[in-house]
């Protein structure tokens with residue numbers, strides 16, 4: 001019995017290991033299909049090699065991959081597993097086919113209900129949650145079995161004991177591995193992003209500083225020239241255009257300059273009330289033009305030291321993106337909420353705009369990534385860089401067509 005148990009454990013490890021080695025890069029869309037396929041294979045292997053107890057009862061671990069996929073993927077992803085499970089079961093046939101079908105249907109309907117909440121939990125709670133659900137699912141199965149059997153002898157209780165402990169322990173271990181892989185991937189992404197920001201900010205600081213002086217000088221002389229009486233209106237037009245373009249260049253450079261190291265004269269120790277209100281008022285006209293209603297709430301007493309200009313620029317960039325996302329939808333609501341939680345300042349910026357796909361989210365904050373015609377793709381880069389400097393993190397939750405929420409967590 002111990003050997004079959006180990007074998008089953010190996011089956012369950014198999015998709016975890018394969019994914020870890022070959023499909024770690026989440027941005028590919030075939031990843032999800034591959035995971036479902038691997039889980040299906042695992043499930044079939046588990047059904048084919050059930051664990052036989054000495055007294056003749058058998059049980060297997062088919063519901064472990066099933067529950068994991070249901071929790072992480074919801075109805076859409078677990079449906080293929082549900083179909084495969086029942087096709088296999090009908091193929092095998094026998095007396096238990098109909099109860100098994102009803103049972104799996106109940107599991108299929110109930111467990112994905114928790115999927116959305118489950119995904120919002122932190123790593124430890126997810127492990128606990130999956131283990132408890134696995135325990136309950138198996139408990140439910142055993143209760144049904146006891147009703148079919150009628151008599152509850154010692155053998156039944158031995159089966160109960162074995163089945164429950166195996167499910168709980170195996171589920172716990174597999175979830176531990178999965179969560180560890182997820183954390184590792186997240187950490188690696190964070191390190192990559194912060195490396196990228198370091199390079200960009202060093203380069204930007206030096207380049208933009210050097211370019212600013214010639215720009216100011218040129219624009220000054222052009223303005224003088226513009227005032228001259230001897231130039232024709234056509235020439236005046238050329239000068240106006242040049243000035244406009246110079247202004248644009250200046251704007252891009254000042255966006256760049258804010259990537260630079262925090263400047264000591266801008267450093268403040270405060271709770272962000274002044275900055276968030278100032279920037280909100282600044283973008284109100286822009287919001288009104290695009291029929292966007294702005295809701296603002298502030299509830300934070302924690303203080304933090306930061307570069308005032310950079311935080312303001314960062315907030316403006318995020319507000320602007322939110323408004324721009326709602327522009328083509330003919331308006332919407334921008335909800336800005338600043339609060340505190342466990343010694344962290346939480347800034348949440350929510351819009352009801354066009355939203356983003358997973359792939360688009362993963363490209364956020366890369367230099368020059370923009371989907372807008374006039375976009376620079378520097379806004380998010382600046383936001384990430386600023387938040388990175390105050391040791392905070394930005395989390396993005398977005399649904400295509402529905403809207404986006406940025407949640408910034410800044411430790412104090």
Ligand code: ADP
Nearest residue numbers: 321322325370371372375376377378379380404
């Ligand atoms: P830009 O705004 O100049 O395009 P950003 O760096 O500010 O550059 O944003 C990069 C891209 O990220 C945008 O072009 C847009 O596609 C996407 N994006 C950013 N914020 C949002 C949002 N709130 N909703 C939808 N898409 C967004």
Ligand code: MG
Nearest residue numbers: 317320321379
């Ligand atoms: Mg922008």
